[in-house]
Amino acid sequence: xxxxxxxxxxxxxxxxLGITLGHFKPMDLNKKSHNPEERGNYFEGDIxxxxxxxxxxxxxxxxxxxxxxxxxxxxxxxxxxxxIFLPNHMKIIExxxxxxxxxxxxxxxxxxTEKDYISIESENSGCWSKIGRVGGRQEVNLQVNLEVxxxxxxxxxxxxxxxHELMHALGFCHEHSRPDRDLYVIVKNKTQINTPxxxxxxxxxxxxxxxxxxxxxxxxxxxxxLIALIDTPDVKNMGQVDGFSAADVRKINAMYNCNA
Ligand SMILES: [Zn+2]
Numbered sequence: 001x002x003x004x005x006x007x008x009x010x011x012x013x014x015x016x017l018g019i020t021l022g023h024f025k026p027m028d029l030n031k032k033s034h035n036p037e038e039r040g041n042y043f044e045g046d047i048x049x050x051x052x053x054x055x056x057x058x059x060x061x062x063x064x065x066x067x068x069x070x071x072x073x074x075x076x077x078x079x080x081x082x083x084i085f086l087p088n089h090m091k092i093i094e095x096x097x098x099x100x101x102x103x104x105x106x107x108x109x110x111x112x113t114e115k116d117y118i119s120i121e122s123e124n125s126g127c128w129s130k131i132g133r134v135g136g137r138q139e140v141n142l143q144v145n146l147e148v149x150x151x152x153x154x155x156x157x158x159x160x161x162x163x164h165e166l167m168h169a170l171g172f173c174h175e176h177s178r179p180d181r182d183l184y185v186i187v188k189n190k191t192q193i194n195t196p197x198x199x200x201x202x203x204x205x206x207x208x209x210x211x212x213x214x215x216x217x218x219x220x221x222x223x224x225x226l227i228a229l230i231d232t233p234d235v236k237n238m239g240q241v242d243g244f245s246a247a248d249v250r251k252i253n254a255m256y257n258c259n260a
Pocket of ligand 1: 164168174
């Protein structure tokens with residue numbers, strides 16, 4: 001996406017403002033990506049950073065956050081739905097929940113009185129989420145079209161998009177930000193390489209849960225700005241929004257001790 005702020009300090013300032021204001025730039029609707037979460041002008045397209053910077057030294061994530069405080073106790077994520085969604089949108093959200101419930105031990109449950117919860121909203125600011133449990137109410141935004149307009153992004157046109165955003169809320173970052181990503185992909189657009197959208201995360205104290213680099217992860221962007229270095233049959237599925245890859249499921253189950 002077009003990022004005018006190339007200096008990290010200015011970017012961080014804008015991020016702070018963005019958190020305060022909810023968003024700080026409109027969507028770039030000229031992107032050709034079919035993957036609407038890639039088009040938001042947030043950290044890596046769709047991540048609104050909480051109060052820490054994963055690119056700083058002492059980074060505590062590779063693909064999944066290690067900080068136990070960022071995880072949801074017992075894998076239970078209370079939610080409210082506060083956006084305006086049509087029945088077809090609601091079905092996609094419910095399908096996403098069902099995927100988690102069927103294949104992992106994570107449970108999304110309607111909020112009653114829980115202090116920490118996600119609020120699923122539908123503002124015209126794209127598809128985005130914070131990473132992990134932040135504390136209190138945290139938004140997961142899923143912009144939708146209430147009328148037929150193919151030019152507008154719709155985060156609920158395929159189940160993989162809400163799955164992607166909910167994985168951020170569980171504590172996962174983008175697959176293509178892993179420290180070892182240069183062995184597998186290069187950023188084709190050199191003007192993008194040092195932007196927060198595609199910057200490579202530094203090494204840290206986290207784990208990738210023993211999983212190999214996964215082109216087919218639902219947390220991997222498309223080839224619009226990336227190119228595969230190693231030609232494997234899987235690469236053609238890079239940036240897919242159909243749902244979990246097998247490794248995505250294993251990583252969620254590892255993060256939340258589902259097999260314990
Ligand atoms: Zn994302």
